[in-house]
Amino acid sequence: MDILGSFALLLALIVAAYAFFAGIAGIITRRALLKKSALNAGMAVFFLVTIAVAVLEFFFFTNNYSLAYVAEHSNRALPAFYKFAALWAGQEGSLLWWSWLLSAYAFCVLFLNRKKHPELMPYVGVVIAGVQIFFLTLNNFVANAFNVLAAPAASGAMNVVALSDGRGLTPLLQYPEMVIHPPMLYLGYTGFTIPFAFALAALLGRYPGEKWIHITRRWTMIAWMFQTIGIILGAHWAYNMLGWGGYWEWDPVENASLLPWITATAFLHSVMMQEKRGMMKIWNVWLVFTTFMLCILGTLLTRSGAVNSVHAFAQSSIGGWFVSFLAIILVVCLLAYWKNKDYLRSDNQLDSMISRESSFLFNNLILLAACFAVLWGTLFPVISEWVQGTKVSVGAAFFDSVNVPIALFLLFLTGVGPLLAWRKTSTDALKRNFAWPAGIGLVAGAVAFTLGFRDFYALMCLMLGVFVVLTILLEFFRGARVIASRESTNMLTAVGSLTMRNTRRYGGYIVHLGMVMVFIGIAGQAFNKDVRAELKIGQSLRIGPYTILCQNFDQPGNDNYQSQRATLEVLRNGKSEMMLFPERRFFPASGETETIVANRSTPLWDLYVVYAGQSPQDGNPVIQAHLNPLVKWIWFGGIVVVIGTLLALLPNRRASIVLAPVREKAWDGTIVEAATHKVAAVSTRGAGDD
Amino acid sequence: MTRRTALILGALLAAIAFLPSGAFAQQLTPEQAARAKALSLKVKCMCGGCNDPAGACYHSGGTFSGPCDMALSEIKLVDEKVAKGESDDQILKDFVAQYGPTVLVDPPKKGFDLAAWVMPVLLPLIALVLVWEIARRWRHKHPLAAAAGSASQIPPEIIARVQCDIEKDEP
Numbered sequence: 109m110d111i112l113g114s115f116a117l118l119l120a121l122i123v124a125a126y127a128f129f130a131g132i133a134g135i136i137t138r139r140a141l142l143k144k145s146a147l148n149a150g151m152a153v154f155f156l157v158t159i160a161v162a163v164l165e166f167f168f169f170t171n172n173y174s175l176a177y178v179a180e181h182s183n184r185a186l187p188a189f190y191k192f193a194a195l196w197a198g199q200e201g202s203l204l205w206w207s208w209l210l211s212a213y214a215f216c217v218l219f220l221n222r223k224k225h226p227e228l229m230p231y232v233g234v235v236i237a238g239v240q241i242f243f244l245t246l247n248n249f250v251a252n253a254f255n256v257l258a259a260p261a262a263s264g265a266m267n268v269v270a271l272s273d274g275r276g277l278t279p280l281l282q283y284p285e286m287v288i289h290p291p292m293l294y295l296g297y298t299g300f301t302i303p304f305a306f307a308l309a310a311l312l313g314r315y316p317g318e319k320w321i322h323i324t325r326r327w328t329m330i331a332w333m334f335q336t337i338g339i340i341l342g343a344h345w346a347y348n349m350l351g352w353g354g355y356w357e358w359d360p361v362e363n364a365s366l367l368p369w370i371t372a373t374a375f376l377h378s379v380m381m382q383e384k385r386g387m388m389k390i391w392n393v394w395l396v397f398t399t400f401m402l403c404i405l406g407t408l409l410t411r412s413g414a415v416n417s418v419h420a421f422a423q424s425s426i427g428g429w430f431v432s433f434l435a436i437i438l439v440v441c442l443l444a445y446w447k448n449k450d451y452l453r454s455d456n457q458l459d460s461m462i463s464r465e466s467s468f469l470f471n472n473l474i475l476l477a478a479c480f481a482v483l484w485g486t487l488f489p490v491i492s493e494w495v496q497g498t499k500v501s502v503g504a505a506f507f508d509s510v511n512v513p514i515a516l517f518l519l520f521l522t523g524v525g526p527l528l529a530w531r532k533t534s535t536d537a538l539k540r541n542f543a544w545p546a547g548i549g550l551v552a553g554a555v556a557f558t559l560g561f562r563d564f565y566a567l568m569c570l571m572l573g574v575f576v577v578l579t580i581l582l583e584f585f586r587g588a589r590v591i592a593s594r595e596s597t598n599m600l601t602a603v604g605s606l607t608m609r610n611t612r613r614y615g616g617y618i619v620h621l622g623m624v625m626v627f628i629g630i631a632g633q634a635f636n637k638d639v640r641a642e643l644k645i646g647q648s649l650r651i652g653p654y655t656i657l658c659q660n661f662d663q664p665g666n667d668n669y670q671s672q673r674a675t676l677e678v679l680r681n682g683k684s685e686m687m688l689f690p691e692r693r694f695f696p697a698s699g700e701t702e703t704i705v706a707n708r709s710t711p712l713w714d715l716y717v718v719y720a721g722q723s724p725q726d727g728n729p730v731i732q733a734h735l736n737p738l739v740k741w742i743w744f745g746g747i748v749v750v751i752g753t754l755l756a757l758l759p760n761r762r763a764s765i766v767l768a769p770v771r772e773k774a775w776d777g778t779i780v781e782a783a784t785h786k787v788a789a790v791s792t793r794g795a796g797d798d
Numbered sequence: 799m800t801r802r803t804a805l806i807l808g809a810l811l812a813a814i815a816f817l818p819s820g821a822f823a824q825q826l827t828p829e830q831a832a833r834a835k836a837l838s839l840k841v842k843c844m845c846g847g848c849n850d851p852a853g854a855c856y857h858s859g860g861t862f863s864g865p866c867d868m869a870l871s872e873i874k875l876v877d878e879k880v881a882k883g884e885s886d887d888q889i890l891k892d893f894v895a896q897y898g899p900t901v902l903v904d905p906p907k908k909g910f911d912l913a914a915w916v917m918p919v920l921l922p923l924i925a926l927v928l929v930w931e932i933a934r935r936w937r938h939k940h941p942l943a944a945a946a947g948s949a950s951q952i953p954p955e956i957i958a959r960v961q962c963d964i965e966k967d968e969p
Contacts, residue, residue, distance in 0.1 A: 351863050352856040359849070387936075458936035466933055473929050477922035488905065488914045495910055501842055502914060503851070503903035510918045640864070692863075703863055720863040730864055 110175055113163030114254040117204075120156035120211070121244040123149050124237050131234035135313075143230040147218050150233045153240055154215035157208045161195070164204065164253055168194055174270035177201055177253045183276040183697040185667040193287040194277050199411065199426065200253035202290070207243045209291070209298040214240065217302055217327070228320060231309030239301050242433050250426060276697025279669070285345045293338030293365055297403045299331025300368055303375075304400035307393050311444045314451045318383065324396060325379045326757065332372045333753040339365050340746035351703035351718040353638060353734040355742070358507040363486045364406025367479055371399040374475040377525075381468050382454075384530060389452040390445075391472070397441045402479075404434050409486065460532035467525035474518045481510045516568050519627055522620050523576035526583065542575075545582065549575035561635075569631035573624045580617045587614075608761040615756025622752055625745030632713075632738025640720070642728040643674075652735040654715055655679040656688075661729060669693040669702075674719040674731065678708070690719035690731070711744075713737040826881055834873075834880040841876070841893050841901050843869040851903050852876075 127149035134142035164177070168191040173179040181197040196202040214236045221229050247253070258266040280286075303324040310320035342365065347355035356362060375395040381387040412427025445452075458465055485502045493499040527541045553571035561567055588602035595602070607614040641649040648657040660675040673691045677684055688706035695702065701721075708715040713735055720730040826834060838853030845868035848857050855869035865873065872893075879889045893901045905911035 350856075352850075352854075357849075458933050461933060461937070469929050469933055473922065473925055477918070477925065480921055481918035484917055485914070492905070492911065492914075498899050500899045500905045500911055500914070501849075501901075501903055502905060503842075503849075506904045506914065510915075514922075701861055718863060721861060723864070724862055724867070730862075732863070 109163060109166065109172075110254045110256055113160045114248075114252070116156045116159035116163070117244065117247050117252075117254070120153050120160065120207075121241065121248050123156060124153050124240040124244055127153065127237035128234055128241055131230050131237060135230050135234070140226075143226075143233075146237075147222065147229060147233045150237055150240075151215050151218050153237075153244075154208075154211040157204075157211045157244075160247075160254075161204060161208045164201065165192065165195060168192070171273075172270060173272070173274050174256055174268055175253070176255045176257050179257060179271045179274040181274070181277055183274040185697065186274075186277055186282075187668065189284075189287060190277055190282055193281060193290075196290050196294070197277055197281055200247075200251040200255075202294075203243060203246050203251050204253050205291075206294055206298055207240065207247050209294050210236075210240060210243060210301055213298055213302055217305075225315075225319070225323075228306070228309055228313060228315045231313045231315075232305045235305035235308050236301060239305075242429075246426070246429060250429060274697070276668075276695055278698060279693065279695045279700045279702035280349060282668075282695075282702065283345060283349050285341050285348075289338060289341035289345055292334050292341055296331050296335025296338050296365075297368070297407070299327065299334055300372065300400050300403050302327040302331065303396050307396040308441065308444055311393060311448050311451065314448055318386075321379060321382055321392070325376065325383075328372055328375055328379075328396070328399075329753060329757055332369065332376060333750060333757075335365065335369045335372070336746065336749055336753070339369060340743065340749075344743060347739070348705050348707065349703065351705050351720075351732075353636070353716055353718075353732075353736060354633070355739070358485070358504045360486050361410045363482050363507075364410050366482055367406055368399045368402040370475050370479040370482070371395055371402060374472045374479075375399065377468050377475075378472050381465060385465060387454050387465065388468075389454045390449070393445070393452060394441075395472075397437075401434060401437055401441075402483075404430060404437065408434060462528065462538065463532050464525065464528045464530045467521060467528050471518070471521050471525055474514060474521065478511055478514045478518070481514065482507065485510065512565050515627070516565065516572060519569065519572045519576060519624070522623065523572065523579045526617065526620070527579055541579070541582070545575045545578035548578055549573075563634040566631040566634040569627055573628050573631075576620065576624050580621055583617060584614070605761075607755065608758075611758045611760055612756045615752045615754075615758070618752030618755060619749050620752075622745045622748030622750075625741045625748060627745075629738045629741030629743075629745060632741070633736065635737045637735040638733065640730065640732045642723055642726070643731045644728060649731065649733060651715075651733045652713070653680050654685075654733075654735070656717065656731065656733055658729075658731070659687075668697075669695045671704075672719065672721070674729065676706070676717060676731070678715065688715075688717050690717045692719055692721055709740050711738075711740050714739045826877060830880050833886070834877050837876045837880065837886060837889055838873045840890065840903050841872060842903055843872065844897050844901060845869065 127146045130142055130149065131146035134140075134144075134146055164175075166172075167175050167178045168182050169188065171182075171184050173182075177198060177200050178194075181194045181201065182191055186194065194201070196205040217236070218229070218233060221232075256268045257271065259269045261267045306320050306324040306327065309315070310324075339362075342362065343355040346357070346362075372395075375392060378388050378395065379392055382389055382392050408427055408430035412425075412430065460466070485507050488502050489499050523545065524542070529537065549571040552574040553567050556567055556570055561570075584603055584606065585599075587606045588599050591597070591605050592599050592602035595605070597605070607618075637651060639649055639651045641647075643649060643656075643658040645658050645660060648655050650656075655678070657677045657679060658674065659677050662673050662675070664671050664673060671691050671693045673689055676688045676690070678686045678688060686708055688708065690706040691704035693702045693704060694700075703718055706717045706719075714737075716734040716736055718732040718734075720732050722728065723730050835853060839851045841852050843850050843852045843855040843866065845855075845857075845866050847860065847866070848855060850856055850869070852865070852869040852872035855865040856863050857866050860866065875893075876889060879892065884892075890902065899906070899911075905914040907915055
């Protein structure tokens, strides 16, 4: 059976190579049949990699421990749910998973566009096949998941052997979110290959018009959404599994996932400049290239062991391959740009510094500054070692001190940017749009200050958050009021109708709303409290308004793990409020221990309790309690961001009536423009808008 | 030994026996304790099994989720040095001398390591100047086209001709 998996992978590599070379030959010779054959080959790769993945999963589910990878990452007692997730628990499987997702994306793109863009798609197919060749080479020759276990027989010949049981899945991955988090993150990483392929294809083929940028934007949004889900789920997993009370540690693996997300965010904003004004074409192409290269760089950093990471489950000597691939991508991008730079000539023209265009310029600058700060901090230990011969550490304090001011400025632009008009915004319009939100934001800050909140950054975040939310709500209110009066509907229906008529613009606002929630949640950590105490049965500790009383310790378990569990009663004002059961699970197969946090989460705060184990000094049980304000806002914010992105991906709904021009003096340039968009939405179904 | 002396000695021994562990460690004033806590968060736990600061060592995945022996010894060393009246700089220097610069949670703000702190500020500032300059050029690139944006009635060929005339007139 393992032969079938190996064979399918080898065949996938050969077919991908055919798609690559036949595609190039088809483009050069202009033979349509060859181009079509290459695209079909690109689609066939998906089926072949699917066979390989299915074979590997078959080994996991049938407890066949003749494959080294299966024996290393699974065991008989492992629940079936996690046997599926064990596929990406190690280097070989995660790279195979990467190849499968990439081939699935490729299949979707090639199939959906098989009868469209006949001049562009052969180039797209070649670029995707090029990337697939790299990953399939790794799957076949560098990190093969189908390596069998062998032992010498009496004759000296090597025989295939099967272990009776495996070493089990690392306990840190035995958590429901780990079945969803890695696929989401990988869907983000692999998904950025598609915009990269379209951008490079358009540049290489000098594809006329702006159609390719619309396609690129849409695929970037899809990959960006998955990356967002992956990052948020990763933070949620770290919060609930690692037991240190936080969700983001600025670990290199976390940073690696953030870098392409930041540049993709920058692209999703600056692409509007190209669509609306024909500006920043070079910038946009390079943002797409950079996003893809950062995906590869992040993978290189976290799999090569170049930087220390707590996520070191997949480190090996594979780094050289990624360095070479990164170098090839960079050279190809530079050559493609150099040869075709006249194709990207923009009509750069800025009418005013107070305009939507300039806000996008600064938005991109700030996002790139954040990206550089994260990259610099992640790489600095390596750079320092090269220069000085000694490795320094770069911890959370560095990242916080550099990134928090940047993030707050970005939050400010989130409120300002969308309300500035294209071309030019008058001072009167500025006052009218921003006076109330800014005033109420300041009042909110003053109230918080008088209530005793003194943390500067948290106060700034609160004020800016209120400001941004109000600017967004005002936008919805103004648009909905027009629709409500024209269609004689209530405001709620009008808001729905408004959103569906311009999904991109209002979906974008919802994304911004979600980001504000995330920011508010992060600001809450300025007020975290924690207490650590040895707690015997009958003893208690206090944290905030809660008293935690230790009721019992027991040791439940099953075939997979043995547990030590504390039973804690939480009292507030002398009244019993809830019971919490923090645990520590020991997994005999791997010999590792896992923390199961007991977390009572409310929108106001999380009461987060960890059973730390028995003190090494005196053997007494130790309980660590945290009171973390507003953490739930981060998870809710993430959900809102995803909803907004999904909305923005929907085509606009055709309006049933044509809106009359918005009336007279009360509306400034911004609003007039919004009305114009609404009229445009009537006539152009599915046309994108901001 | 009188009965009274024996009672006092017994009480003292019992008190010592029930003292919490670490009670014989150097007693710190509240200010010193706060300083020691802050310093313990500036040095990494050097056990090799985690990346946590010594003062916040949790050892996720270990047999005990709390400060390991290594972190405890570092915390104790910090307490002793603070009690002796050593300065923050001196204490951190001693740690660097013992474990190398990697013991510091963040890069020191001197020598080459200063670049870690300066670059994330300097580079965006340079980029800001560049963006400003680019935006300024874009503003002056097509003054007439900009004006036409609001009127939008003037045919582009006329704008181009007038633009050409203006450029000819410029010195």
